[in-house]
Amino acid sequence: MWMYLGLLAALFLGLHNLCKKHAVRGNEVFPVLLGTVGSGFTFLLPFYIASVYFPEYAKSNAIYIHSMAWELHGFIFIKSAIMAASWILAYQALKHLPITIVTPIRSAGPFFTFIGAILIYQERPNTLQWVGFFLIIFSVMLYSKIGKKEGINFKKDKWILAIIAATFLGASSGLYDKFLIQYLNIAPLTLIFWFCFYVILILLVILSITWFPYAEKRKAFKFRWSIPAVGILLQAADYFYFKALQDPEALIMLLSAIKRSQILIAVLVGGVIFKEQNKRKKLVPLAGIMLGVFFILYS
Structure with missing residues (x-):
């Protein structure tokens, strides 16, 4: 069951990435990020109010x-x-790089999660899982060659370094999620709500220095429908992901890999919508990544 929940999370993440690319085009990253997280928090706020004033109703409807x-x-x-x-880091990189480059690099997240799962949680992959793992990494390396044809130097471009750092931090958070869900027994909806609350506080501090004091930046900001859509889709993806993690048999290394199937939406649909280059060539490493995910699932 937890694998199916992981696939649901991947579906919502793929849609979330498309909306995110639309939201950041021509916009300051920090206010967009605040808008997306704030929208997700606003979506969850009625659940919190119901939990405080109508706890029995909230418990009976699984929104407590x-x-x-x-x-x-x-x-x-x-x-x-x-x-x-x-x-x-990811939003800044997405603003300056094609989605068909950013999303596959993010798909290298299972590499860091794989290593952490072995060292920290003693998860033990079998032969097919190792094959799938290295196939994913090799396919991501192929994307770097395609990226150079679009004027992107993977060794010197600072936005490539930014998306790699974002991927590492995201994988670290994924490993930490297992600790929060399985070891501290924090309920998924509770974790999502307070997580959004604290991210908003962090962003407000940053914006009070970099954005709020500058009238020109505020006037240049364009609100788009995709901003709240990003927040709501992310909450849906996180909910199914955390529900999957609640299963004691769930392996974080496999869940991380399953989530990478989101790139089908980002590369196939996103490449058409945003009219990005070399879409056909990107299908080759895309197939490699999907094959790697298949090996992990099949194993």
Whole structure:
């Protein structure tokens, strides 16, 4: 069951990435990020109000957000700080790079998660899982060659370095999620709500320095329908992902790889919508990544 939940998370993540590319075009990254996270938080706020004033109703409808000790809030704040840094780097890179380059690089996340799952949680991959893992990494390397044809030097371009750093931080957060869900027993909806709350606080501090004081930047900002859509789609993806992690048999290394199937939407649909270059050539490493995911699932 947890694998199917992982595939649902991948579907919503793919749609989320398309909306995110639309949201950041010609816009400042920080206010867009605040708008997306704020939209997701606003979507969840009625659940929190119901949990406070109508707890029995919230519990019976599976929308209950638990109260927690301050210590648990501290653990969630750490996750929020990690993901805020990852998103800031990823949004900046997405603004300057094609989605058909950014998304496959993000698909290298399972590499870091794979290593962490072995060292930290003692998850043990079998032969097919190793084959799938290295096939994904090799396919991502092929994308770097295609990227050079679009004027992107993977060794010197700072936005490539930004998306790689964002991928590493995102993978670290994924490993941390297993600790929060399986070891601290934080409910998925509770984790998502407070995670959004603390990310908003972090972004407000950054924006108070970099954006709010400057009238020209505020006037240049363009609100788009895709901004709230990003937030809501991300909450849906996180919910199914965390529900999958609740299963004691769920392996974080496999869930991380399953989520990479989101690139089907990003490369095939996104490449057409945003009219990006070399779409056919990108299908070759795309097929390699999907084959790698298949090996991991089949194993």
